[in-house]
């Protein structure tokens with residue numbers, strides 16, 4: 058199993074959802090995992106369960122990112138932290154949610170990479186997983202969240218070109234709906250939240266996504282899985298929408 062070639066992982070957004078599940082699966086496979094997020098208590102619970110090392114950090118703090126990463130010779134980076142505070146129409150999105158979405162969903166991803174990649178390049182060894190979203194691949198009526206995930210998509214593709222000739226793999230994981238705290242934290246309006254959350258269909262679990270990530274990491278070193286789209290069988294994408302003008 059190629060995963061045994063990797064020793065040390067950094068996982069962002071590890072205090073819940075997909076990130077926690079990734080930490081569980083990687084520690085079970087003998088990887089030393091450094092888990093990053095803001096909620097210290099959640100991280101402490103995870104550390105008790107999995108033996109991971111924890112770093113309570115706000116990823117808006119780029120100096121903090123550099124300080125944490127400087128101490129860790131990571132050969133796996135799971136860029137997973139993200140939030141959906143921009144999961145609305147741009148003209149209605151609170152200004153701070155625009156900034157926060159860009160800060161966490163894009164800027165922090167760049168700074169994690171900027172901090173970790175020089176060591177990987179020097180050692181000529183590494184694996185980057187960027188958690189994007191189906192909303193970064195297909196048009197959705199939410200330009201803040203969707204646009205931020207589209208940035209992760211192009212960043213991931215361009216990284217492959219930058220890293221050509223290096224033994225550093227890059228995979229973008231694009232989930233559809235996953236049953237996590239994402240919508241509870243993203244949307245304040247209880248009616249809209251319930252509408253978006255309660256679809257009456259089976260959603261992916263965080264472990265479904267984590268297993269997909271683990272599968273990618275376990276492929277032989279000469280295999281690079283560029284992009285994975287996964288979504289609930291009962292969810293589909295695409296199609297035309299025709300909406301008459303309002304007030305006519």
Ligand SMILES: NC(=O)c1ccc[n+]([C@@H]2O[C@H](COP(=O)([O-])OP(=O)(O)OC[C@H]3O[C@@H](n4cnc5c(N)ncnc54)[C@H](OP(=O)(O)O)[C@@H]3O)[C@@H](O)[C@H]2O)c1
Nearest residue numbers: 070072073074075094095096115116138139234235237239
């Ligand atoms: N759930 C879905 O349907 C879905 C679909 C497609 C893609 N995704 C993507 O999957 C990734 C994981 O989301 P999830 O569904 O697992 O949601 P989640 O359970 O809400 O997890 C989000 C994680 O990001 C961390 N985070 C948010 N802001 C942060 C900040 N300022 N500093 C440090 N950490 C921060 C949170 O930790 P703290 O709050 O403790 O800091 C938490 O650990 C995200 O990138 C999301 O966009 C989710």
